Amino acid sequence: MMAWKLTRRDVLGAGALGTAAVGLGTLARSKPGRGRTVTLVEESGVPESRQFAAALIDSGFAGEVIRIDQSLNGLLHELEATTGTIIGMTSDPAAMIAGQLLGERGAHSRHFWQHHYTNGRWRHRIEGGARLIGNTTHAWPVAIAHQLQSAIGNRSPQVSNACTSGACALLASSPGMLVSWVYEFEGHQS
Amino acid sequence: MSSIGPQGVAAADFSNALDEFAGVVGKDRVYVDEQPLSSYRDAYSPLADGEFLPSAAVAPDGVEQIQKTLKIANAYKIPIWTIGTGRNFAYGGPAPRKSGYVMLDLRRMNRIIEVNEKYGYALVEPGVSYMQLYRHLRAIGSKLWIDPAAPAWGGVMGNALEHGAGYTPYGDHFIMQCGMEVVLADGEVVRTGQGALAGSKHWQVTKHAAGPQFDGMFTQSNFGVVTKMGIWLMPEPPGYKPFMITYEREEDLEAIFEITRPLKVNQIIPNAAVAVDLLWEASAKVTRRHYFDGKGPLPQSARTRIASDLKLGMWNYYGALYGPPPIIENNWKIVEEALMSIPGAKLYLDRENDPAWDYRVRLMRGEPNMTEFSIMNWIGGGGHVNFSPISAPSGAEALAQYNMIKRRCHEYGFDYIGEFLVGWRDMHHILMIMYDRADEAMRTRAYDLFGLLVDEAAEIGFGEYRTHLAFMDQIAKTYKHNDGALWDLHHRIKDVMDPNGILSPGKQGIWPKAMRETS
Numbered sequence A: 001m002m003a004w005k006l007t008r009r010d011v012l013g014a015g016a017l018g019t020a021a022v023g024l025g026t027l028a029r030s031k032p033g034r035g036r037t038v039t040l041v042e043e044s045g046v047p048e049s050r051q052f053a054a055a056l057i058d059s060g061f062a063g064e065v066i067r068i069d070q071s072l073n074g075l076l077h078e079l080e081a082t083t084g085t086i087i088g089m090t091s092d093p094a095a096m097i098a099g100q101l102l103g104e105r106g107a108h109s110r111h112f113w114q115h116h117y118t119n120g121r122w123r124h125r126i127e128g129g130a131r132l133i134g135n136t137t138h139a140w141p142v143a144i145a146h147q148l149q150s151a152i153g154n155r156s157p158q159v160s161n162a163c164t165s166g167a168c169a170l171l172a173s174s175p176g177m178l179v180s181w182v183y184e185f186e187g188h189q190s
Numbered sequence B: 001m002s003s004i005g006p007q008g009v010a011a012a013d014f015s016n017a018l019d020e021f022a023g024v025v026g027k028d029r030v031y032v033d034e035q036p037l038s039s040y041r042d043a044y045s046p047l048a049d050g051e052f053l054p055s056a057a058v059a060p061d062g063v064e065q066i067q068k069t070l071k072i073a074n075a076y077k078i079p080i081w082t083i084g085t086g087r088n089f090a091y092g093g094p095a096p097r098k099s100g101y102v103m104l105d106l107r108r109m110n111r112i113i114e115v116n117e118k119y120g121y122a123l124v125e126p127g128v129s130y131m132q133l134y135r136h137l138r139a140i141g142s143k144l145w146i147d148p149a150a151p152a153w154g155g156v157m158g159n160a161l162e163h164g165a166g167y168t169p170y171g172d173h174f175i176m177q178c179g180m181e182v183v184l185a186d187g188e189v190v191r192t193g194q195g196a197l198a199g200s201k202h203w204q205v206t207k208h209a210a211g212p213q214f215d216g217m218f219t220q221s222n223f224g225v226v227t228k229m230g231i232w233l234m235p236e237p238p239g240y241k242p243f244m245i246t247y248e249r250e251e252d253l254e255a256i257f258e259i260t261r262p263l264k265v266n267q268i269i270p271n272a273a274v275a276v277d278l279l280w281e282a283s284a285k286v287t288r289r290h291y292f293d294g295k296g297p298l299p300q301s302a303r304t305r306i307a308s309d310l311k312l313g314m315w316n317y318y319g320a321l322y323g324p325p326p327i328i329e330n331n332w333k334i335v336e337e338a339l340m341s342i343p344g345a346k347l348y349l350d351r352e353n354d355p356a357w358d359y360r361v362r363l364m365r366g367e368p369n370m371t372e373f374s375i376m377n378w379i380g381g382g383g384h385v386n387f388s389p390i391s392a393p394s395g396a397e398a399l400a401q402y403n404m405i406k407r408r409c410h411e412y413g414f415d416y417i418g419e420f421l422v423g424w425r426d427m428h429h430i431l432m433i434m435y436d437r438a439d440e441a442m443r444t445r446a447y448d449l450f451g452l453l454v455d456e457a458a459e460i461g462f463g464e465y466r467t468h469l470a471f472m473d474q475i476a477k478t479y480k481h482n483d484g485a486l487w488d489l490h491h492r493i494k495d496v497m498d499p500n501g502i503l504s505p506g507k508q509g510i511w512p513k514a515m516r517e518t519s
Helices: A047-058 A073-081 A092-104 A140-153 B011-025 B034-038 B063-078 B129-138 B157-162 B252-265 B276-283 B300-310 B326-339 B355-364 B370-379 B395-411 B441-457 B469-478 B481-497
Strands: A038-043 A064-068 A084-093 A108-117 A121-127 A158-165 A175-185 B056-058 B080-083 B102-105 B112-116 B121-122 B177-182 B189-191 B224-232 B242-248 B271-277 B315-322 B346-348 B384-388 B388-390 B419-424 B428-436
Touching: A038 A047, A038 A092, A038 B428, A047 A084, A047 A140, A047 A175, A064 A073, A064 B063, A073 B315, A084 A092, A084 B395, A092 A108, A092 A175, A092 B034, A108 A140, A108 B300, A121 A140, A140 A175, B011 B056, B011 B063, B034 B056, B034 B252, B063 B080, B063 B102, B063 B177, B063 B224, B063 B346, B102 B271, B102 B428, B112 B129, B121 B157, B157 B224, B189 B224, B242 B326, B242 B355, B252 B271, B252 B315, B252 B395, B252 B419, B271 B276, B276 B300, B276 B315, B276 B370, B315 B326, B370 B428, B384 B441, B388 B395, B395 B419, B395 B428, B395 B441, B428 B441, B441 B469, B469 B481
Parallel strands: A038 A064, A038 A084, B056 B102, B080 B102
Antiparallel strands: A084 A175, A108 A121, A108 A175, A121 A158, B112 B121, B121 B224, B177 B189, B177 B224, B242 B315, B242 B346, B271 B315, B271 B419, B384 B428, B388 B428, B419 B428
């Protein structure tokens, strides 16, 4: 449960390697904190979520992966015991449920980026540089994974930004509105 | 620390009260910072951000701590807002009726006190969720079912107290409630029914004991804090036969419920029979963007394509039969003959790769799940508020409501997304107004549409059975027989039972005397 003296201190500090720029071909090497558990939530029925998760798994960033199906029941079962950093790109309802469950256990929301498909393009509301994200169409979840990974390790405040992709089709099982999010528990170094 | 304080309470008094609350529940169970308090927001509010925010929260873990907390609240006249699990986001979630209230968060009180296999009931505390009770029953090898509301994280007690419904034959949750323990505003503890009899072993079995029955008074009200509640659980039946029937035309709704009424009143279909509209059903599988990316309601051509692609009807009817297989098969002949008599009806006893079928089948056999949240993807942005008029199970009334509400939805630029659910003799109509939270204009239109529907439904004789925080006062005012005598009675009771007006002021439009003039 939540604590009386929860304050907003930056837990991402010592040991975190901020990276200034990321590209699709190079993986950022930032970590949220030495020895800190990183749990990744993949909504397996959502293609963008799978792309995002694969990028973070390939980079060795995520220590644990929670895969949830369309019932979203996995959020109730699996988020109960999480500690450290929890990260995901999911549909908006899944993000809301995760936020409620993690927030009431005392986790802090660190990043909340939105990706919205409209008029044949993806519109992204993110933090940090937007050019790379805007230049991608179907690979944008990979670019977001890298940028979010970088943002987690970055101690300085990030500027809110928005961009729009080129014209692209919406994948068949995409919800068309996604959120990439990061929650962190303080004082639970594993 | 939150910058919000309870209205009319001096800052120094509030600070003292918080210290005293901490002395009762522990400092780590009093929440005042922005981060923990943010979890009490209405995540899908139809109002602008910044409405309905608490000033603090107190989380007791038992009756004694509640009594002491209420004593402090009375001393400082601090309004508190009670939640069990606070999960119903179609009606406001955990948020308080007014900003500045102190949350009385009972989520730590999540003990399953008793499961009685022989008589089929459980005795639970306010924080017990459907998923928790379901897991517990499976863990102990129980053969009892629960009757969950659609989202698995909902509270067993809270849903019954809010007159909620489920999808097994035990779907009217307040009817299935039996026996309460309540802490009154002055701290006195009362048990209803046979719970008041020292040594009674049948508190959760007998609904009607000597004297007036008070249980209903503590539902959708602010007269006490319910701390224990009995709930009847259905024994696992020897047979279960779910079915779905699709109907091709919107106007079939009238015939559907004329046929359903005798099947329900005579309990041939024992569970809640539900007719779900095309888009509610489709939204569990696809999003609106896959068919139409423009503004306004979905064109008819797109609706036709969705129905064809997904093998759905304009109405999609779910029900189930339960019991020994010979009885099921006998009753099925009656049900099939009646419901398949509508031209174009198509019967499904199974559907592959259909998440909507899958979650309905689970719900009708008491398996909680979270699938219904997936339908929020229809628009994206997650906002939704449920408009829920009640009426008799009449085909003509169903069609009249549908036509009126659909027309208004379209005028305001929304798709009609709804379902009709028939209990024993009642019909619930649930309209889900979906909007993108990030779209301010759309959110405002959703709010305006809701307010209009409340008044128009009342004019033709339909009230709502529950509602979002923002509309409680408006709906209370539609119950205006004899110059509002019913709500006058609520207020007279409120003034006697809670003279300081500390318990959930404004809940269901029931305000304490001091706040009635300003509400």
